[in-house]
């Protein structure tokens with residue numbers, strides 16, 4: 067387990083939030099996290115104000131190709147937003163509290179709803195490359211070994227010691243995503259399922275993919291879950307989607323080999339539809355009191 071001072075404590079998060087609020091007029095209520103090759107969403111923000119992670123106090127640096135490493139403030143369909151154009155992963159070597167620090171900073175800036183995207187391998191044999199999966203639940207494999215971002219002393223200013231996770235993914239937002247996807251004509255490639263997180267950076271073996279599939283996983287990746295745990299702990303509601311960028315290899319006769327280039331290539335091909343789905347959802351939230359921001 068990481069040292070308790072390794073990132074994410076209240077004072078550190080407060081300093082970062084205050085620094086950002088002093089440098090932007092935007093008061094975000096929506097936080098967005100972009101997955102591998104999916105940073106184009108940040109480019110949709112109106113009147114953008116961009117901060118490189120390297121200029122933000124206490125922020126780690128992005129080290130992964132396809133993660134630009136900047137925080138963008140602006141409005142999307144009239145909603146004040148903050149968007150992480152690139153996220154941090156366990157395998158980059160940061161303590162788990164550090165990779166989730168932006169969620170606490172979001173909370174302290176006033177964010178109420180977090181929308182996350184990721185690239186993932188498809189464990190479900192019905193899934194195709196290019197499918198978009200609404201995440202309805204997760205399996206936190208590093209968590210089974212005690213690697214949970216909430217391990218260590220609990221700070222009640224963020225949330226309770228034992229937060230519930232059976233409602234981790236907001237059901238109203240999932241329903242809205244289904245409705246919007248149907249209207250946009252995306253039904254053919256819209257799925258829902260369970261996302262399994264591993265630490266990475268190595269992709270999974272065939273035996274691991276088979277096991278995760280049998281355990282109920284529909285997609286496998288290396289992110290999102292830690293952010294969702296910290297966001298839920300702090301009371302923000304979460305909606306997350308995986309873009310299935312490759313099919314998980316389940317068969318010893320297969321010639322397929324997972325690789326990051328394919329991940330980025332598929333992200334590029336489907337990113338526009340993901341952006342449209344998110345922006346239309348944001349637009350609709352205005353007209354539905356149950357989904358007010």
Ligand SMILES: O=P(O)(O)O[C@@H]1C[C@H](O)[C@@H](CO)O1
Pocket residue numbers: 100101102130153155183184185186266287288289290325326329
């Ligand atoms: O940030 P995400 O989860 O989209 O990134 C995925 C997992 C690895 O970082 C990388 C593998 O290609 O893409």
